[in-house]
Amino acid sequence: MAKKLINVNVNGKPQEKAVEPRTLLIHFLREELNLTGAHIGCETSHCGACTVDIDGRSVKSCTHLAVQCDGSEVLTVEGLANKGVLHAVQEGFYQEHGLQCGFCTPGMLMRAYRFLQENPNPSEAEIRMGMSGNLCRCTGYQNIVKAVQYAAKKLQEQATATA
Amino acid sequence: MNAPVQTAEAREIALAGMGASRLRKEDARFIQGKGNYVDDIKMPGMLHMDIVRAPVAHARIKKINKEAALAMPGVHAVLTADDLKPLKLHWMPTLAGDVAAVLADEKVHFQMQEVAIVIADDRYIAADAVEAVEVEYEELPVVIDPYDALKPDAPVLREDLAGKTSGAHGPRDHHNHIFTWEAGDKAAADSAFDNAAVKVSQHMYYPRVHPCPLETCGCVASFDPIKGDLTTYITSQAPHVVRTVVSMLSGIPESKVRIVSPDIGGGFGNKVGIYPGYVCAIVASIVLGRPVKWVEDRVENISTTAFARDYHMDGELAATPDGKIIGLRVNVVADHGAFDACADPTKFPAGLFHICSGSYDIPAAHCSVKGVYTNKAPGGVAYRCSFRVTEAVYLIERMVDVLAQKLGMDKAAIREKNFIKKEQFPYTSAFGFEYDSGDYHMALKKVLDAVDYPALRAEQAAKRADPNSPTLMGIGLVTFTEVVGAGPSKMCDILGVGMFDSCEIRIHPTGSAIARMGTITQGQGHQTTYAQIIATELGIPSEVIQVEEGDTSTAPYGLGTYGSRSTPVAGAAIAWPPARSTPRPARSLPTCWKSAKATSTGKWTASKSKAMTANTKPWPTLPGSPTTSPRPVWSRVWRRCTTMTRRTSPTPLASTCAWSTSTAPLAKPRCAASTRSTTAAPASTR
Numbered sequence: 001m002a003k004k005l006i007n008v009n010v011n012g013k014p015q016e017k018a019v020e021p022r023t024l025l026i027h028f029l030r031e032e033l034n035l036t037g038a039h040i041g042c043e044t045s046h047c048g049a050c051t052v053d054i055d056g057r058s059v060k061s062c063t064h065l066a067v068q069c070d071g072s073e074v075l076t077v078e079g080l081a082n083k084g085v086l087h088a089v090q091e092g093f094y095q096e097h098g099l100q101c102g103f104c105t106p107g108m109l110m111r112a113y114r115f116l117q118e119n120p121n122p123s124e125a126e127i128r129m130g131m132s133g134n135l136c137r138c139t140g141y142q143n144i145v146k147a148v149q150y151a152a153k154k155l156q157e158q159a160t161a162t163a
Numbered sequence: 164m165n166a167p168v169q170t171a172e173a174r175e176i177a178l179a180g181m182g183a184s185r186l187r188k189e190d191a192r193f194i195q196g197k198g199n200y201v202d203d204i205k206m207p208g209m210l211h212m213d214i215v216r217a218p219v220a221h222a223r224i225k226k227i228n229k230e231a232a233l234a235m236p237g238v239h240a241v242l243t244a245d246d247l248k249p250l251k252l253h254w255m256p257t258l259a260g261d262v263a264a265v266l267a268d269e270k271v272h273f274q275m276q277e278v279a280i281v282i283a284d285d286r287y288i289a290a291d292a293v294e295a296v297e298v299e300y301e302e303l304p305v306v307i308d309p310y311d312a313l314k315p316d317a318p319v320l321r322e323d324l325a326g327k328t329s330g331a332h333g334p335r336d337h338h339n340h341i342f343t344w345e346a347g348d349k350a351a352a353d354s355a356f357d358n359a360a361v362k363v364s365q366h367m368y369y370p371r372v373h374p375c376p377l378e379t380c381g382c383v384a385s386f387d388p389i390k391g392d393l394t395t396y397i398t399s400q401a402p403h404v405v406r407t408v409v410s411m412l413s414g415i416p417e418s419k420v421r422i423v424s425p426d427i428g429g430g431f432g433n434k435v436g437i438y439p440g441y442v443c444a445i446v447a448s449i450v451l452g453r454p455v456k457w458v459e460d461r462v463e464n465i466s467t468t469a470f471a472r473d474y475h476m477d478g479e480l481a482a483t484p485d486g487k488i489i490g491l492r493v494n495v496v497a498d499h500g501a502f503d504a505c506a507d508p509t510k511f512p513a514g515l516f517h518i519c520s521g522s523y524d525i526p527a528a529h530c531s532v533k534g535v536y537t538n539k540a541p542g543g544v545a546y547r548c549s550f551r552v553t554e555a556v557y558l559i560e561r562m563v564d565v566l567a568q569k570l571g572m573d574k575a576a577i578r579e580k581n582f583i584k585k586e587q588f589p590y591t592s593a594f595g596f597e598y599d600s601g602d603y604h605m606a607l608k609k610v611l612d613a614v615d616y617p618a619l620r621a622e623q624a625a626k627r628a629d630p631n632s633p634t635l636m637g638i639g640l641v642t643f644t645e646v647v648g649a650g651p652s653k654m655c656d657i658l659g660v661g662m663f664d665s666c667e668i669r670i671h672p673t674g675s676a677i678a679r680m681g682t683i684t685q686g687q688g689h690q691t692t693y694a695q696i697i698a699t700e701l702g703i704p705s706e707v708i709q710v711e712e713g714d715t716s717t718a719p720y721g722l723g724t725y726g727s728r729s730t731p732v733a734g735a736a737i738a739w740p741p742a743r744s745t746p747r748p749a750r751s752l753p754t755c756w757k758s759a760k761a762t763s764t765g766k767w768t769a770s771k772s773k774a775m776t777a778n779t780k781p782w783p784t785l786p787g788s789p790t791t792s793p794r795p796v797w798s799r800v801w802r803r804c805t806t807m808t809r810r811t812s813p814t815p816l817a818s819t820c821a822w823s824t825s826t827a828p829l830a831k832p833r834c835a836a837s838t839r840s841t842t843a844a845p846a847s848t849r
Contacts, residue, residue, distance in 0.1 A: 027286075036196070036203035038196070039377075039378065040458075041377045042461040077195065086194070090194040093194050094190050099190060101377070101428050102189070102190075102194075102426065103376075103428025103429060105193050105198075135377065137375060137376055137431070
């Protein structure tokens, strides 16, 4: 199948790659760029394990074509930590035991990352709604909500400190 | 600098052993996208497998045309049952003593069954080629209800078993009958019912559910044609059992088969069995001499891999007029699907369903479970509990509620009346289980006090009395006697392999340690849990104990992680025996202790040694805290650099025995009574 050249900035690094037009973004990230953090759980946009951030929006990369990202900026879980310092959402999931098997975690983290920019001071109900596109089969969500609350608080503290 | 000595309490904190609240050791990789799941594995020259599946549930295969698929660029092979026949791999044994088709052999037994496989350069080409394989079916009548399956004129589902009047679990009395398994004393139970003043009965269906781990099943098989070695990375909850079965199936000596369970994205019983996809990928790798990856999609996972439940249950209770239960009878029709592929211990085709007398003192009881074939996917696994225990708990708890309603008794009162009393322990149930200890009355009281049960009842009554109340209120009350920790070997085996588990600990010269276990975590947090047990047992901080599982070439043989068995069985392998063969290291304290401290950057620097005299208190300092990284340098330990391989005892110990009912046999402080109420919300992965 004829390939198309795309230019994508992934985790701050420009990538110029030739891909089949039908290549899904998740396969492009995992197999072309070896960024295996985002996972394939359902291939139908239900579970959110493949969630990445594209130009400031949460996107389920299992139902998004790589060619749709031409000219875009993509952030994956591998790009969350900054020079070895965990992002607040990563710290939140660690501190609040927001994961067990870890398979949904990269998607959860990427959704939480974007959600807390959309709503920096969410209520518990808003967190549950904001994270509702991401499924976890292990934890029962309670600690995921706590993890997002932890991250929200931490991000607010960071914002206050820099203000 | 740390003080050279510290109290026993401070030492416990530094050890971060059992009972300590500490952060998980495995999380660093998961929160940074650095887990290593099976689909993350890439090997040079790796090909991809996809599966042609049947669109119908019961059909004869008239013709398979693979020419178009084989002609596609990038397609390496298309295999059907006919191709596997010369290898005698078109059928495989199941863990339950039945056989299952690897690829549908002349006949399809359930919808989405594997019919052919395609091997191609990448997953896109493989998926294209699957579409190009043409299969002609002649549809047959479909049976999806086990009661229909048992009718005299029901279609014969398993023609391969024609004329077989007995199966792996005794006589078969119908062509779609698998087994009938009984426990308890039928005559005694019948007698109790004959003389009972009060009798209740209830039919209930516990529907089929799918464990649905977020990661589907898959593998990467890699056969080295030069060395004759087979390495397979696989999403398996029981890698050692897989190795044994793969060796038996393939004829490759078990010493040349290496099975590796990498990080697993949840299992919940779904990843215990051996699926056709695994076998096909292995065959393809052997045939082609290249690594082959197969990862199923979600629809394939839900449609074809092991389910749980699907029990049609009839329960009966006999009681006195004041609510004392005197007899229990249960009849179950169990829908096992097209092949009997449960993963129960071999002697127990209905798992541990006979825990169905629950937390109650019932003098006479009998249960019977009839396994039946239908045109549904095979399975019947221990989903988030031990084997068929959830089914048993649902049955008895529902029956007790039914009895309470009949007698007009409160749900709590009828349970209090029938609980096994504290002074009755150790207690042997009418089904033969030994309950080692418990105080169910106290546990229930704690729950009722915690939720202010009388206030809840009052609120409920008020809502029901108020015609304008927008809501009505129901109160559920459930006790759960969970028989966990499948083992010991003399009671439980799978395919003749005793259900023990193992631990091998190596202590390094500097005092850190590596423990290799026969189990495999799928989110349970073994790397933390086992490290904590070892910390308490050996006196080495959990932070510096590395736990490894899942690689059969390095880990000791074990039966794996399912049915709530890892901590009771493999954990007991750590906890139980060290003191018996060698002096318990935690008790023979080191003479010398070099302490270390954390700097503000989180890096560790060793500081000067402090001499200590063995066996004198106070305890030597263990530096650091549970959330930091203590790194002791234990100068005497190197003399004991040793390998200890421990199995759990084949002798039932109270703490490791499957027939005891403690929910947490290892850690006394956590040994809560087995009574849980629905108001509690335990969330755990199994």
